[in-house]
Amino acid sequence: MVDRAKPGEQTRAPLPGPRQPSLADVAGMAGVSHMTVSRVVNESGPVRPETRERVLAAVQKLGYRPNTAARALVTGRSGTLGVVALESNLYGPASTLYGIENAAREAGYGVAICSVTRPGRTSIGDAVESLRRQAVEGIVVIAPHVTAGRALDAAPSDIPLVAVGGGEAAPVPVLSVDQYDGARRATEHLLSLGHRTVWHLAGPEDWLEARDRERGWRDTLEARGLRVPAVVRGDWSPRSGYEAGRALVGKRGLKAVFSANDQMALGLLRAFTEAGIRVPEDVHVAGFDDVPEAAYFTPPLTTVRQDFIEVGRRTFGLLQERMAGGDAKARHLVPAELVVRDSTRPR
Amino acid sequence: MVDRAKPGEQTRAPLPGPRQPSLADVAGMAGVSHMTVSRVVNESGPVRPETRERVLAAVQKLGYRPNTAARALVTGRSGTLGVVALESNLYGPASTLYGIENAAREAGYGVAICSVTRPGRTSIGDAVESLRRQAVEGIVVIAPHVTAGRALDAAPSDIPLVAVGGGEAAPVPVLSVDQYDGARRATEHLLSLGHRTVWHLAGPEDWLEARDRERGWRDTLEARGLRVPAVVRGDWSPRSGYEAGRALVGKRGLKAVFSANDQMALGLLRAFTEAGIRVPEDVHVAGFDDVPEAAYFTPPLTTVRQDFIEVGRRTFGLLQERMAGGDAKARHLVPAELVVRDSTRPR
DNA sequence: CGGGTGAATGTTAGCGCTAACAGAACCTCG
DNA sequence: CGAGGTTCTGTTAGCGCTAACATTCACCCG
Numbered sequence: 224m225v226d227r228a229k230p231g232e233q234t235r236a237p238l239p240g241p242r243q244p245s246l247a248d249v250a251g252m253a254g255v256s257h258m259t260v261s262r263v264v265n266e267s268g269p270v271r272p273e274t275r276e277r278v279l280a281a282v283q284k285l286g287y288r289p290n291t292a293a294r295a296l297v298t299g300r301s302g303t304l305g306v307v308a309l310e311s312n313l314y315g316p317a318s319t320l321y322g323i324e325n326a327a328r329e330a331g332y333g334v335a336i337c338s339v340t341r342p343g344r345t346s347i348g349d350a351v352e353s354l355r356r357q358a359v360e361g362i363v364v365i366a367p368h369v370t371a372g373r374a375l376d377a378a379p380s381d382i383p384l385v386a387v388g389g390g391e392a393a394p395v396p397v398l399s400v401d402q403y404d405g406a407r408r409a410t411e412h413l414l415s416l417g418h419r420t421v422w423h424l425a426g427p428e429d430w431l432e433a434r435d436r437e438r439g440w441r442d443t444l445e446a447r448g449l450r451v452p453a454v455v456r457g458d459w460s461p462r463s464g465y466e467a468g469r470a471l472v473g474k475r476g477l478k479a480v481f482s483a484n485d486q487m488a489l490g491l492l493r494a495f496t497e498a499g500i501r502v503p504e505d506v507h508v509a510g511f512d513d514v515p516e517a518a519y520f521t522p523p524l525t526t527v528r529q530d531f532i533e534v535g536r537r538t539f540g541l542l543q544e545r546m547a548g549g550d551a552k553a554r555h556l557v558p559a560e561l562v563v564r565d566s567t568r569p570r
Numbered sequence: 571m572v573d574r575a576k577p578g579e580q581t582r583a584p585l586p587g588p589r590q591p592s593l594a595d596v597a598g599m600a601g602v603s604h605m606t607v608s609r610v611v612n613e614s615g616p617v618r619p620e621t622r623e624r625v626l627a628a629v630q631k632l633g634y635r636p637n638t639a640a641r642a643l644v645t646g647r648s649g650t651l652g653v654v655a656l657e658s659n660l661y662g663p664a665s666t667l668y669g670i671e672n673a674a675r676e677a678g679y680g681v682a683i684c685s686v687t688r689p690g691r692t693s694i695g696d697a698v699e700s701l702r703r704q705a706v707e708g709i710v711v712i713a714p715h716v717t718a719g720r721a722l723d724a725a726p727s728d729i730p731l732v733a734v735g736g737g738e739a740a741p742v743p744v745l746s747v748d749q750y751d752g753a754r755r756a757t758e759h760l761l762s763l764g765h766r767t768v769w770h771l772a773g774p775e776d777w778l779e780a781r782d783r784e785r786g787w788r789d790t791l792e793a794r795g796l797r798v799p800a801v802v803r804g805d806w807s808p809r810s811g812y813e814a815g816r817a818l819v820g821k822r823g824l825k826a827v828f829s830a831n832d833q834m835a836l837g838l839l840r841a842f843t844e845a846g847i848r849v850p851e852d853v854h855v856a857g858f859d860d861v862p863e864a865a866y867f868t869p870p871l872t873t874v875r876q877d878f879i880e881v882g883r884r885t886f887g888l889l890q891e892r893m894a895g896g897d898a899k900a901r902h903l904v905p906a907e908l909v910v911r912d913s914t915r916p917r
Numbered sequence: 918c919g920g921g922t923g924a925a926t927g928t929t930a931g932c933g934c935t936a937a938c939a940g941a942a943c944c945t946c947g
Numbered sequence: 948c949g950a951g952g953t954t955c956t957g958t959t960a961g962c963g964c965t966a967a968c969a970t971t972c973a974c975c976c977g
Contacts, residue, residue, distance in 0.1 A: 242646075245932090245933055245934085246933065246934065247933080255956075255957090256956065256957050256958080257933090257934085257957095258935085258956075258957060258958080259955085259956060259957080261934070261935065262955095262956090265935085267935090268955085268956095269953095269954055269955055269956095270955070270956085271954085271955065271956090274955085274956085288702060288703065289703070289933090289934080290643070290705070290932085290933050290934070291639075291642075291648075291703060291704060291705045292638075292639045292640075292642035292643040292648065292705055292932085292933080292934090293639075293643050293932070293933035293934040293935085293962090294933080294934055294935075295638075295639035295934090295962095296637070296639040296640050296643050296932090296933080296934070296935095296961095296962050296963065296964085297933085297934050297935045297936080297961080297962050298934085298935065298936095298962090299589070299962080301638075301639065302704075303682070303704065312661070312664045312665045312667075312668045312878075314659070314661075317659045317664040318659045320659075321659045321685055324683060324684070324685050325685065328684065328700065333682050333684075333700070333701075333703070333704040334682060334683055334684075335650070335680050335681060335682045335683075336671060336681055336682075336683055337671070337675065337680075337681075338668055338671050338672065353675065353680070354680075355635060356635065356636070356638060356680075357638060357649075357650065357680040358637070358638045358639055460862060461862060461863050461865065461866035462865070462866070464866070465866055486862065486863060489863055489866045489867075490866045492866075492868065493866040493867075493868060493870070496868050515807060515808060515833065516808050516833060516836055516863060518808065518809070519808035519809070519811070519812055519836045519837045519839075519840040520836075520840075520868075521839065521840060521843050521867075521868040523840070531659075592962090592963055592964085593963065593964065594963080602926075602927090603926065603927050603928080604927095604963090604964085605926075605927060605928080605965085606925085606926060606927080608964070608965065609925095609926090612965085614965090615925085615926090616923095616924055616925060616926090617925070617926085618924085618925060618926090621925080621926085636963090636964080637962085637963050637964070639962085639963080639964090640932090640962070640963035640964040640965085641963080641964055641965075642932095642964090643931095643932050643933065643934085643962090643963080643964070643965095644931080644932050644963085644964050644965045644966080645932090645964085645965070645966095646932080918976105918977105919976105919977100920975105920976095920977100921974105921975090921976090922973100922974085922975080922976100923972105923973095923974090923975105924971105924972090924973085924974100925970100925971080925972080925973100926969100926970080926971075926972095927968105927969075927970070927971085928967105928968085928969070928970085929966105929967090929968085929969090930965105930966090930967090930968105931964100931965095931966095932963105932964085932965090932966105933962105934961100934962085935960105935961095935962090936959105936960090936961095936962105937958105937959090937960090938957105938958085938959085938960105939956100939957080939958070939959095940955105940956080940957070940958090941954100941955085941956075941957090942953100942954080942955075942956090943952105943953080943954075943955090944951105944952080944953070944954090945950105945951090945952075945953090946949105946950095946951095946952100947948105947949100947950095
């Protein structure tokens with residue numbers, strides 16, 4: 224399959240007015256060759272200050288803007304990166320995207336995006352392909368999803384590609400927050416309050432982050448020889464947290480719950496409130512993410528902060544390295560930080 | 571000022587391996603001219619089925635991918651749109667972006683983004699300029715901000731540009747949710763519960779959305795000859811809502827509050843809870859946005875839903891129209907919908 | 918059976934730019 | 948003063964593609 228999209232074909236009016244000025248136009252006005260203009264514009268090669276002035280004046284006057292297509296054609300570099308974003312309206316992915324985009328722009332790159340709703344081997348492959356058609360020089364896949372990991376197995380090897388939050392086995396460099404350690408910290412914090420065990424409201428099974436967090440929780444309990452309660456599973460949404468909360472109400476020995484994200488924790492709190500269970504008096508609750516709202520939940524939520532902006536910046540760095548020829552297959556971890564609030568106030 | 575960014579200049583390794591296959595390569599393998607290949611690939615002009623087969627096979631075998639730069643150079647069309655996003659990690663903007671991107675991709679366009687942290691005439695201008703350097707064919711500015719509106723006054727007229735949530739006076743087509751009407755509905759709903767008046771926690775003064783919501787609230791009260799309490803102002807964040815809530819506690823006649831967004835409403839709820847004021851028993855609260863969390867606040871929040879995905883889709887439609895030569899300067903409104911929940915349960 | 922017709926294919930030019938080299942102008946120094 | 952730099956500027960070619968026109972070929976019809 225090859226590019227068949229012909230955007231706006233029928234609808235487009237003939238291009239308006241006189242075309243954009245070119246190097247030649249500027250050159251004509253400044254009385255130099257187009258090559259001199261190119262040198263001024265790109266600051267490549269020596270130009271007499273006086274000549275430069277004339278050229279710059281002409282550039283200004285004509286409103287000259289380099290034609291990226293022509294430049295890309297001859298240099299083979301488009302100056303654009305691509306980002307594949309899964310569920311990009313979620314807080315985490317959106318912030319990560321933001322971080323990447325900022326870092327990229329500072330380095331002089333443009334960013335093209337392609338979002339995917341339902342993950343899967345094909346959809347991510349399609350997204351990558353769609354970006355390649357836009358001639359991106361490198362790709363970041365924001366896809367903390369198991370199938371995403373599998374999709375990466377089939378990742379093209381002829382374009383630099385890095386992933387955020389991908390699995391360990393991914394055949395590409397991966398950067399992610401240390402979910403495992405974050406979960407461990409949250410669980411230990413809950414245990415430090417004197418509980419016999421900690422329940423876990425996990426995220427969807429096919430999300431790597433959900434798995435890592437669950438593993439961190441489980442390992443912590445097991446390392447201490449504590450009972451590991453059955454996992455309750457949600458889908459990240461507040462609604463699923465609410466439903467899980469209703470299911471948890473009345474469980475014997477329910478004293479501490481670690482939710483795999485803040486939104487589900489919110490649902491939990493809601494369900495507990497409705498059932499007359501008080502947090503933190505009766506049950507302690509911790510979340511994950513530290514969304515801006517978390518500090519204002521009822522009660523304010525103890526949670527694990529992920530610095531998404533930092534993740535975005537470092538991801539870009541990783542991609543840049545990769546584009547420079549480095550082929551680190553390594554997995555890079557950004558530490559997570561426990562933020563203690565009222566939902567785990569000691570009794 | 572002209573493009574001076576030279577991405578990855580020093581770091582970049584010489585391009586790896588043999589270059590990407592070109593039309594000529596495919597042509598050679600299929601035993602036809604490059605022009606025939608072009609026709610097959612673009613489905614332009616007649617090609618004998620048998621020839622097409624051969625060409626397609628060669629395309630497949632070589633992994634041919636059209637070179638966008640070359641195509642853009644000769645056609646003058648890049649197949650890319652640009653989106654300037656302000657605070658793109660907020661729920662609303664992120665969702666809008668998502669909607670635009672989806673609609674654009676379906677129509678065969680790629681999307682380049684450029685986010686801006688602090689708005690202002692220059693920063694938005696810079697963003698637009700940065701996108702133009704990426705040769706986008708049209709631009710959407712997501713910037714529900716007053717200064718954004720002003721920046722749009724200086725918008726270049728030689729590229730199709732539309733805005734989301736811009737002011738009425740903007741010299742470009744604007745699409746937005748009907749903030750005024752939404753605020754009116756929320757206020758009337760609160761009044762319908764039998765209150766003498768409704769307090770308002772407004773958003774930042776320099777946001778158009780904040781202004782429209784405030785106006786909707788004020789007009790509703792004034793139309794009924796009701797007392798208009800002094801506006802309390804926040805910055806959209808839960809924290810500012812919390813602070814506003816503390817300021818409101820103890821005000822005489824505080825029975826109903828309309829918050830300009832859900833996050834601030836969350837802060838309000840928090841402050842009220844801490845002060846022993848019960849919602850909805852003592853005070854009624856309504857928000858704006860209907861973020862996914864709103865239904866799970868304590869108590870679940872009555873709010874005004876904005877369909878951001880729809881906004882995104884329609885914005886793209888507007889831009890497409892504009893690119894086709896239409897020059898509707900009109901302002902398009904998407905209706906907002908009141909969602910009633912427990913925070914305004916009648917007493 | 919010649920000439921018209923239309924479908925299928927090929928040829929050519931050029932989009933705007935940069936790389937690579939070629940030339941001109943100016944120095945420096947023995 | 949001229950060989951041998953240096954600095955500045957110009958010329959040429961070609962990136963991969965599509966638009967426009969040119970050509971070929973098969974076929975139909977009077």
